[in-house]
Amino acid sequence: MSETVVVIYSGGMDSFTLLHRAISRGFSVHALSFDYGQRHVRELDCARSVCQKAGVPHQIIDITSLGAVMAGSALTGGTVVPEGHYAEESMKATVVPNRNMILLSLATGYAVTNEASAVWYGAHGGDHAIYPDCRPEFVERMDAVCRIANYQPVRIEAPYIAADKTQILAEGLAMGLDYGETWTCYNGRKLACGRCGSCQERLEAFANHGLRDPLPYEEQA
Amino acid sequence: MSETVVVIYSGGMDSFTLLHRAISRGFSVHALSFDYGQRHVRELDCARSVCQKAGVPHQIIDITSLGAVMAGSALTGGTVVPEGHYAEESMKATVVPNRNMILLSLATGYAVTNEASAVWYGAHGGDHAIYPDCRPEFVERMDAVCRIANYQPVRIEAPYIAADKTQILAEGLAMGLDYGETWTCYNGRKLACGRCGSCQERLEAFANHGLRDPLPYEEQA
Numbered sequence: 001m002s003e004t005v006v007v008i009y010s011g012g013m014d015s016f017t018l019l020h021r022a023i024s025r026g027f028s029v030h031a032l033s034f035d036y037g038q039r040h041v042r043e044l045d046c047a048r049s050v051c052q053k054a055g056v057p058h059q060i061i062d063i064t065s066l067g068a069v070m071a072g073s074a075l076t077g078g079t080v081v082p083e084g085h086y087a088e089e090s091m092k093a094t095v096v097p098n099r100n101m102i103l104l105s106l107a108t109g110y111a112v113t114n115e116a117s118a119v120w121y122g123a124h125g126g127d128h129a130i131y132p133d134c135r136p137e138f139v140e141r142m143d144a145v146c147r148i149a150n151y152q153p154v155r156i157e158a159p160y161i162a163a164d165k166t167q168i169l170a171e172g173l174a175m176g177l178d179y180g181e182t183w184t185c186y187n188g189r190k191l192a193c194g195r196c197g198s199c200q201e202r203l204e205a206f207a208n209h210g211l212r213d214p215l216p217y218e219e220q221a
Numbered sequence: 222m223s224e225t226v227v228v229i230y231s232g233g234m235d236s237f238t239l240l241h242r243a244i245s246r247g248f249s250v251h252a253l254s255f256d257y258g259q260r261h262v263r264e265l266d267c268a269r270s271v272c273q274k275a276g277v278p279h280q281i282i283d284i285t286s287l288g289a290v291m292a293g294s295a296l297t298g299g300t301v302v303p304e305g306h307y308a309e310e311s312m313k314a315t316v317v318p319n320r321n322m323i324l325l326s327l328a329t330g331y332a333v334t335n336e337a338s339a340v341w342y343g344a345h346g347g348d349h350a351i352y353p354d355c356r357p358e359f360v361e362r363m364d365a366v367c368r369i370a371n372y373q374p375v376r377i378e379a380p381y382i383a384a385d386k387t388q389i390l391a392e393g394l395a396m397g398l399d400y401g402e403t404w405t406c407y408n409g410r411k412l413a414c415g416r417c418g419s420c421q422e423r424l425e426a427f428a429n430h431g432l433r434d435p436l437p438y439e440e441q442a
Contacts, residue, residue, distance in 0.1 A: 066282060098333055100370070101330075102323075102326045105319060112318040113318050135369075142366055145359065145362035148356075149354045151353060
């Protein structure tokens with residue numbers, strides 16, 4: 001019987017690739033997504049669709065009521081998402097307070113309930129300078145506490161922690177994944193904007209492979 | 222200007238005493254309670270009332286929608302609460318998967334938003350053998366990760382970690398606290414049952430002080 005792993009799956013490129021890495025390696029996979037009232041709700045639609053097609057159990061946990069905890073974040077409020085490539089100050093404004101610890105804690109509870117031995121999430125090297133909860137030391141310390149917080153030890157792993165988006169995309173392309181099934185833009189409009197930090201990082205990754213992004217963008221309309 | 226501390230306040234004896242320790246030591250206190258659909262909702266009523274009278278900012282975070290994560294716990298389901306003093310097997314059945322890590326993660330996010338430097342919670346020595354997330358090592362590892370998970374470090378402290386309920390009660394009595402303003406029984410009836418593990422531990426603490434518990438019990442009706 002194969003090992004069960006919970007993969008935190010947002011619907012974006014990195015966790016989409018991670019989900020398929022888990023599947024391809026023979027794990028019994030449970031996909032876990034979070035609805036925290038994010039503006040880019042399209043990513044959850046992508047997540048549902050991908051899991052349904054892949055036959056992967058998928059749970060979306062609704063944490064929109066935790067507004068008081070996450071007050072002040074551009075990810076859920078009405079403010080405009082800062083444009084421009086990961087300018088350090090503008091990206092700091094979009095950090096949801098303690099978000100990854102909250103999501104990983106919930107995922108660990110879910111792992112215990114489902115007898116999973118590990119939780120995977122898609123933090124990667126490009127995030128280190130910006131998000132404290134995407135750094136190697138954070139992953140190590142979360143792993144340390146999740147191993148002892150319950151009778152059932154749960155490991156916390158970030159398989160892409162030393163990779164960048166270009167390398168993650170390389171793995172997915174090698175697996176033949178269709179990135180048209182992912183959503184990245186922080187704005188929740190019909191087409192991706194191509195201008196926010198996330199869109200620019202995504203476009204750069206495709207450009208580094210000499211490929212066109214399968215998702216349509218506003219500037220092309 | 223005094224240091225701001227978030228105290229996780231359930232409405233029970235231990236966190237009630239802890240809340241007043243923080244107030245008496247001159248901290249700027251934010252009380253944080255959680256509604257996770259617990260059967261003993263009276264404790265939240267106590268929490269509201271105490272905070273209102275003490276003039277302490279109080280936030281109740283509603284996490285009842287996290288039912289899928291907490292599936293299988295007697296604390297929120299319809300099963301009968303096991304009777305008898307902390308019999309190890311029966312108490313294990315009431316452990317909410319990864320509960321304290323989830324609550325502490327949310328509290329840490331709340332602390333960041335409110336510029337608090339620490340989160341206090343009431344885990345004590347009597348819980349060690351039963352709840353992994355009430356043990357000293359767990360507190361140390363949560364503290365280690367909460368110090369680095371955000372730009373603002375947050376300490377995790379359990380001031381009663383080496384104390385038992387009798388000692389905690391001693392501190393509260395010395396502060397002149399009225400334990401009629403707390404709720405302990407796991408059953409959500411009008412009077413405390415006096416038979417569940419929690420009631421028995423509470424009654425034992427009062428007995429150790431040669432005092433009568435100010436709360437009325439069913440057997441006395």
